[in-house]
Amino acid sequence: MRRGRIPYSTAELEWLETNFRMVISDYHQAFVQKFDRHDVSLVHLNHLRKRKGWKVGRDGSRYKGRLRTYSRAEMDWLEENRLLPISEYQKRFVETFGRDVSAKKLHALRKRQGWKTGRTGQFQKGQEPQNKGKTCAPGTGGHHPNAQRTHFKKGGLPHNTVGAGHERIDSKDGYVVLIVDKVNPWTGAKTRPVHKHRWLWEKAHGPIPDDHVLKCLDGDKTNCDPSNWELIPREVLPHLNGRYGLAFDYAEPEIKPAIMAMAKLKNAAKQARKRSSAR
Known part of the structure; x- marks a missing residue:
């Protein structure tokens, strides 16, 4: 029922x-x-x-x-x-x-x-911050002790700061990077990083022209002695180790001077053909 x-x-x-x-x-x-x-x-x-x-x-x-x-x-x-x-x-x-x-x-x-409040959490143009006009005690940067404890102190340095003379190996190219006591022109820091082999070579022989580079002779980039680096025109590099180069870096030490001379000769011939065709 x-x-x-x-x-x-x-x-x-x-x-x-x-x-x-x-x-x-x-x-x-x-x-x-x-x-x-x-x-x-x-x-x-x-x-x-x-x-x-x-x-x-x-x-x-x-x-x-x-x-x-x-x-x-x-x-x-x-x-x-x-x-x-x-x-x-x-x-x-x-x-x-x-x-x-x-x-x-x-x-x-x-x-x-889906009710919008109109507040995005972003500062809008012309909006005044809530702490405008408020000041802190000189040198404290904040009133609460916990805030003051974590603030940078005058004269303090970051934990990863290294002084002049510090060296490291560039993980990308394998060159030795040296920190020198010279103002960094890009950041204004009191020290700056440089390639050690280039720094030592210029101290011994003067500035490197823009169209020239330093070539490592024995294949060991950590050997920064100026005698281990030769100043060559940038155009010679493809003849040494380019796609159609002479494999300079992989050659035996006794034949490297001959390969270097051959690369320079090939580059000189190439430049001569360019000048001839331009006339």
Whole structure:
């Protein structure tokens, strides 16, 4: 025998319509506790919402998703006051409705509903910082001891600072990099890094022309003695180790001078042909 519909009083129906957006489990639990209706099951309330046409999902509602414990009046208030800062937003909501809801939950609700606050977290043109006009004690950089403890002190140096004379091997090219006591023209630092072989060669023979380079003779780039480096025109390099070069770096030491002389000769012939064709 089919059972008839569950009867509800006017007060019960008013409450059910006001709070129908709640998740069904919360909806049923709150209704039973409020009206002591243990004869009403979760399924009964779900069917009632369907018969009444009370939409709880996305369709038919301007609110996104299901609203766990917020009534229509609360949602209207939350949407109307969505532009408030989150701390004030939560405080005023609690005062208005007497609900113990955290700021984190209200912030998440605003995100789910897509309510924009107009605040991006970026400084806008013409916006004044909050600490404008505020000053700190001279030399402290901040009033709190914890802030002062981590500040740079006058005359302090970074932990990775190295002085003049420090050497290291360039991991990319294998050259020795030397720190010299000379002002860095790019950063203004008191010291600067240079290639050691070039630095020592220029001290012995003078500046290197722009169209010339230093070529390592014995293949050991860490041997920075000026006698181990020869100044050659840049155009000679392809003849030494280019695609069609003479494999200078891989040759035996006793034949390297002959390869160097041959490369210079090939380059001189090439330059002579260029000058001849240009006439």
